[in-house]
Amino acid sequence: MSDARRPAAGPSPATGRPLITGLYVPGDRPDRFEKAVATGADLVILDLEDAVAGDNKQLARDEVVRWLSAREVSARSPVVQVRINPLHADSTATAESTSAVGAADLAALARVSANFELRVPKVESADDVDLVVDAAPGHPVTALLETALGVENAAAIARHPSVTRLALGESDLASDLGTSAPEAMDYARVRVLFAARAAGLGAPMLSAFTGIRDLDGLHADTERGRALGWVGRTAVHPSQLSVIVEVFRPNTAEEAWAREVLAATATGGVATLASGEMVDAAMVGRARGILALAQGTTLE
Numbered sequence: 422m423s424d425a426r427r428p429a430a431g432p433s434p435a436t437g438r439p440l441i442t443g444l445y446v447p448g449d450r451p452d453r454f455e456k457a458v459a460t461g462a463d464l465v466i467l468d469l470e471d472a473v474a475g476d477n478k479q480l481a482r483d484e485v486v487r488w489l490s491a492r493e494v495s496a497r498s499p500v501v502q503v504r505i506n507p508l509h510a511d512s513t514a515t516a517e518s519t520s521a522v523g524a525a526d527l528a529a530l531a532r533v534s535a536n537f538e539l540r541v542p543k544v545e546s547a548d549d550v551d552l553v554v555d556a557a558p559g560h561p562v563t564a565l566l567e568t569a570l571g572v573e574n575a576a577a578i579a580r581h582p583s584v585t586r587l588a589l590g591e592s593d594l595a596s597d598l599g600t601s602a603p604e605a606m607d608y609a610r611v612r613v614l615f616a617a618r619a620a621g622l623g624a625p626m627l628s629a630f631t632g633i634r635d636l637d638g639l640h641a642d643t644e645r646g647r648a649l650g651w652v653g654r655t656a657v658h659p660s661q662l663s664v665i666v667e668v669f670r671p672n673t674a675e676e677a678w679a680r681e682v683l684a685a686t687a688t689g690g691v692a693t694l695a696s697g698e699m700v701d702a703a704m705v706g707r708a709r710g711i712l713a714l715a716q717g718t719t720l721e
Contacts, residue, residue: 448481
């Protein structure tokens with residue numbers, strides 16, 4: 422594995438804000454690319470994998486390359502990622518075919534000089550990331566962990582110098598585990614969170630919630646993820662974005678607490694808030710995180 426310095430991680434390089442909302446767009450629907458940007462999502466994911474039928478893979482690849490090459494970037498532009506097809510191949514013909522598609526994705530993207538990130542599915546080891554970096558160097562990698570092996574190897578994957586974000590693919594993980602029980606997903610979320618933070622990465626974004634019309638279910642599951650320390654969520658439909666923002670936007674009391682903590686600890690040592698709570702430097706990171714979320718939870 423390369424010892425090169427890890428690319429900057431965490432907030433959007435375009436805005437300096439944390440990534441709260443992400444939106445998937447099928448790669449064979451170029452008519453939706455600019456519409457996705459216009460939603461105000463912090464992250465736009467051009468999908469070459471699950472959202473694209475097999476017969477349309479080449480079309481999707483061509484359209485994504487064309488758009489990336491012509492795209493004009495401003496200070497308000499979202500982060501753009503391209504989710505490639507898996508590079509894993511097992512003994513089955515289908516997996517070998519899928520692996521070839523993933524390799525073709527990287528070969529095409531390697532010729533694009535624009536800035537974008539790679540979202541890599543089915544990552545199970547740091548060696549998998551090496552394959553990506555060797556084929557298309559210079560792009561920050563979000564490693565999607567979608568199997569039990571990937572989750573168990575999360576710490577080693579997070580330490581790879583090209584990995585700037587970890588993410589879970591919860592639908593694929595549920596298939597691999599044979600269960601989508603909340604307890605199983607909570608275990609994976611906690612383990613991946615610890616791996617990301619131990620490697621100096623930001624808290625991961627939650628996996629897309631597939632029930633497009635179930636906004637109450639989206640709200641509840643996003644609350645659960647936020648309580649476990651995750652920040653932000655990807656979506657498969659623009660209607661989900663406002664719910665995600667609502668969950669992660671700090672309330673007035675949280676913002677007031679954060680500002681009071683920063684003011685009270687500005688000179689160091691232990692201080693007592695008006696509520697009687699004793700605070701010190703250990704609370705500063707949480708307070709700053711709350712204010713960063715308050716700034717970042719908007720759709721513009």
